Amino acid sequence: MSDLRSEVGDLLSQATLRYSMVWEDDELLRQGLRIAPTDDVLCICSAGDNVLSLGLAGANTVTAVDMNPAQTALLELKLAAVRTGSYERLVGVLGLADGAPREHYRALRDDLPADAAAFWDEHLDLLEGGVVFAGRLETYILGFARAHLAELWPDDLFDRLVRATTVEAQATLFLGEGLTADFEERFSWYFGREQMAANGRDPAQFRHVQDGDVGGYFLRRFTWAMTHTRLRDNFYVRAFLSGSYGPLESGPAYLRPSNFEALRLAAARVRVVTGQMEQVLSQYGPFDKGAFSDMFEYMSPELAADVLAGLAAAFRPGGRLAWWCLLVPRPVKGALTPLDGLADSLWEGDRSWFYRSFHLGEVSG
Ligand SMILES: C[S@@+](CC[C@H](N)C(=O)[O-])C[C@H]1O[C@@H](n2cnc3c(N)ncnc32)[C@H](O)[C@@H]1O
Structure with a gap:
């Protein structure tokens, strides 16, 4: 499959926190993907909000992939806070409560994978200022x-x-x-x-x-x-x-106090992978549902079609893939059946408003 290095791969692989929240309406994913308890879900990680939302929607597993190690470190931080602490720890380390995020970080640091701990050790300033809006x-x-x-x-x-x-x-x-x-x-x-x-x-x-x-x-x-x-x-x-x-x-599903107990259960079913989606895909799966942010935005039409075909091949028959287009049209193609009626009607209520379109495609059975 084509390599994204010729596109924005090198740029986005740098460990800079680009997105500290996800500006993509999780209701569109939940209603468009219709998560079932048996579903194995593949999701672009970004800041992790929608990974956790799809976990809360009841998925069997959620695999979160991002080529930027800062993004996967942010999701690891959220997962460690949920695993090792209380709701107060989660909002505390994210800078959404009174008190020092650094203290909360110390309490959960040993539960982080080594890469994520190394990232946060070097970026304590991001935590201090309230990481949720620091991208x-x-x-x-x-x-x-x-x-x-x-x-x-x-x-x-x-x-x-x-x-x-x-x-x-x-x-x-x-x-x-x-x-x-x-x-x-x-x-x-x-x-x-x-x-x-x-x-x-x-x-x-x-x-x-x-x-x-x-x-x-x-x-x-x-x-x-x-x-x-x-x-x-x-x-x-x-x-x-x-x-x-x-x-x-x-607020976001993972930050709602009433969701916290369910979040604990969901967090245990999340796997985090740092790498380029189209390169790491073959090591995991098969999947039933997929959420791809607006990753095709950065690709030529040819590369987008090529990558989409590769993604579709990693899904079980009847599987569904979802993505947004911000400024660049990249509609459903090839191996997928478009669900345009549902996608368009969901887009009409898109609370995150930036996007020009939302797409859903089904893998033929
Ligand atoms: C697609 S970006 C979109 C953010 C926002 N909507 C925008 O357009 O600025 C969200 C995340 O996807 C990751 N990403 C983009 N293309 C990827 C790819 N091919 N494989 C893995 N991660 C990718 C980025 O690193 C980023 O963290």
């Missing part, structure tokens, strides 16, 4: 709220938006007071291709992007999210606008 992308995203929103919005607008009980009331507030000409101009500039490539993502991650007006596209999608999803049900937008999840019971 390169999160630092950039939250920079908008910190440096710009305070100037653009009245102090209490975010709170009033969160308190809105209906999406109509929230939309009226946003369109009336939030979406000013200054906001539009600053948002499109900040989330435009040039600024994002320099600070949030990387120029190589835009290699196959053809849409010239990236900032305008993100502004349209953000406006959609603010007028079609309620902030009180949407932690992705709450985090985007405030650098906080707000009440954790309505």
